[in-house]
Amino acid sequence: MTVRSVIKNKAMPRTPEQYEQMRQEKRRKIMDVALELFASKGYHATSVAKIAEKADISKGLLYNYFESKDDLLKEIAQVGFQEVYENLDINHDGVLTEEEFVYFIDRLIEIINKNKKFWLFYTHILMQPNVVDFVGTQLRESFVPVVQILMNYLKEEGFEDPAGELFFLSSTLKGATLQLLFSPLDFDISPVRDRIVKLYAKNTTVDHKI
Template sequence: MPRSTEQLEQIRQQKKAHIRQTALELFAEHGFHATSISQISKKARISKGLIYNYFESKDDILENIFDWAFSNIYADMDMNKDGLMSEKEFIRFIKTSIHSTLKNKAFWKLYSALVLQPHILETYTAKYEDKGKDVMRMIRGFIASQGSVSPDKDLFAISSLLKGANLILLTAPDFFPIENLEKDTIEACFKLISKHE
């Protein structure tokens, strides 16, 4: 019995996800530039020709990795879709950021390495800037709603705090128990917001 269009699309998406995950692991382990399509093909147990059936190039695979990762990161950030961030959503954002790092270590390791390379930083900053701006705008709005007299400064401090927590999770995950890191990060964020000049 021939497969339906939906079944064929599902198989296509599964193969694409398999290639993406394999490439992500190799890029994170060996570096983007040091990984070849042949290596991805070998590890994924898929012919090079089939990879090119799904992706135009290694750069296309990388772009797909970033699309996939940032779609997941920003998914359901605004739970009630009102364009505002509540306290519950803010706490969820912090927890999601921390758990995303734990769950997707290969991506964040790759991201940390690539973001320091100027041409890649420019390419991806431009592409994901709008998604990031919406989230930052909501966080800044929440900070201001909590009585912060310096929402821009507090936003910068909270962003730095989260990046530091994520770096700890990538480089020294056993240094702080995850429960403490999550709780302490949330507490620190609220202390920052509640400080008045």
């Protein structure tokens, strides 16, 4: 018996606030469990039944929180992406200094390391054709400003073919992300990081910030 119910010695309905909090917590739990499974098994190989079981709820209840399996996927993508993006802390307005560039790279590595599960999930989704097109779209659109800033940075640094250079840098970052995601836990990405810094922030000391 809770305090509320003791006062009048009578069962009382939960307040809307209590319900709301319960909902949020359970919602979060379902999303966590689903992320875990989607990341490790893939979307199609993960059944709603399995998610419900791992979240200690009935299959039916899941549909009290999410409209469909697809909706669950979208919510995870959206929330996860939002968190990641907020953490990235892009310098929207000004131009990137070399220090800021290094900071950006380090933040990127840190974010991926901290959200491996989410990035695995993301990678699965992006590789799986036809699953949720909007995820890819969302990703691409969100990175437009990042790309713009990096482009300006490369121009400023005096590269003769900044567009080509951006492709190269972009490839390297994508490849490094894969390395991080699919390598053993103790994998040390710092050589790659240092090499990037040496190439694109020549005048900066390459102290590890990670």
